[in-house]
Amino acid sequence: MSGTLDHVMIRVEDLEESLDWYTTHLGYEEKGRWEADTFTNVYLGPEDLHEEGAVLELTYNHGDNTYEMGDAWGHIAVRVPEDELESSYQQLMDEGVEDYRDPESCGGRYAFVKDPDGHEVEIVKRDHGAKWSLDHTMIRVEDADEALGFWTRKFGYEHTGRWESDTFANYFMKPEGAAEEAMAVELTYNYDGRSYEMGDAWGHLAVSADDLHDYWETLMEREADDYRDPESCDDMFAFTKDPDGHEIEVIPADFESPE
Known part of the structure; x- marks a missing residue:
């Protein structure tokens, strides 16, 4: 479906450690990989990923890199069945995952853990979707009306x-x-008028387009930010930005990473 969120990208400092964490604790499997001269992208998700389900993109920049988390993005959220929040959290604790915010401290509605790089992973109760599949990605916005208008008008x-x-x-x-x-x-909007630091530990959201160039043309007609157009990206993908500076990639639905 055109416009569906395809993936969320986060940067990691130790690729093997991150792969081990997500495959061991969340049961993720590798869905794709892009090996370039200076970086590696690995796409992960549960085995029974829904056709409209999103994947997690781990980006590893070759060399000794560190990243600032910032606070403009908050977390990714993964699903567990309605009656498995406590047992799923306890399973992660038994496996040695960091005890960040347990279900009791969150009123029994959700819980949080952290991955090896400090990315927050919320665990939410849902009656749909594969266990541990991506439910949402939270980003913070400074003007709720502007952010809601952006996603409504630009992306439908x-x-x-x-x-x-x-x-x-x-x-x-x-x-x-x-x-x-x-x-x-x-979209999280705090009423106190605070501003946020973007950091670089989180990269972007990506939406899937049936036709990259037609979708991009529509975004330009709707006055989206012309950040990196398809031509500048070898006609493989493109990037725009929301009013808060969060990057949004547009990729064709049949996109395959170069080998």
């Missing part, structure tokens, strides 16, 4: 849920008609 996304509290609001967005199993983007 719609609300699939919201949570408004005394101090913040979460808005979940997906393309109209997307499957329940598709990953959502969670």
